[in-house]
Amino acid sequence: MKRSRNVFIWVGFAIVLVALVSYIPLFAVFPATRDIPWANYLLFLIGGALLAVGIRRAFRDPGRYRGRLSGSILTVISVLLFAFFVVSVTYFSRQIPGAGSALGVGHRAPAFTLLDTAGKQVSSADLLNNHRALVLIFYRGYW
Amino acid sequence: MGISVDSPAESQKLCQSRGYTFPFLSDPKADTIRQYGVLHPRGGEAGQDIARPAEFLVDATGTIRWENLTDDIRVRARPESALQAIDRL
Numbered sequence: 001m002k003r004s005r006n007v008f009i010w011v012g013f014a015i016v017l018v019a020l021v022s023y024i025p026l027f028a029v030f031p032a033t034r035d036i037p038w039a040n041y042l043l044f045l046i047g048g049a050l051l052a053v054g055i056r057r058a059f060r061d062p063g064r065y066r067g068r069l070s071g072s073i074l075t076v077i078s079v080l081l082f083a084f085f086v087v088s089v090t091y092f093s094r095q096i097p098g099a100g101s102a103l104g105v106g107h108r109a110p111a112f113t114l115l116d117t118a119g120k121q122v123s124s125a126d127l128l129n130n131h132r133a134l135v136l137i138f139y140r141g142y143w
Numbered sequence: 144m145g146i147s148v149d150s151p152a153e154s155q156k157l158c159q160s161r162g163y164t165f166p167f168l169s170d171p172k173a174d175t176i177r178q179y180g181v182l183h184p185r186g187g188e189a190g191q192d193i194a195r196p197a198e199f200l201v202d203a204t205g206t207i208r209w210e211n212l213t214d215d216i217r218v219r220a221r222p223e224s225a226l227q228a229i230d231r232l
Binding site for chain 1: 144145146147148149151152153154155157158166167168169170174175176178179180181182183184186187193194195196197198199200201202203205206207208209210212214215216217218220221225229232
């Protein structure tokens, strides 16, 4: 009897890959899926469950299903990818200096004059003259 | 408005790709970033000084009236919190 390809293993692994790479271009764009990356955890869970089903039938019924070796390798890779994701969103993304040195509410906002994207000098005084308030957003940038 | 250590040209690319229409200023030596106390020393890929993510609301008298200092680069202020702070001015 010809052993059939173990589809669950490959689909499960594909979903694990999507779970990893979809965060930055897609789910991090929306605060609801960004702050706690539940959508990515859910995808990891679905991918992991499919892998588990595939591995189980590969070992229980090796006469019918392939995938003992590929399933084992892809499961190990999936576990490592999941660990990388968890460490990235719980540890690496928190490696910034504390907020202790930042100016607090009630402090005077230091004035500044900087170049805008057109290379034109823009001062905080000009901006405040024309608006009722100013929201300053400090970005890490791409350097 | 936005501030980063990026050059005006780099910031323009960011604004175009994200559709930002607010002014985006370039602070290459991180002077203003330092003055607001939000420097991330050697936080850049090649060890440059950059800004940690932070948001401040400054009123017309030049006083800081609201701020958001995240401890996670993924988790930035939500627009509605800044808008609520503006409504309270």
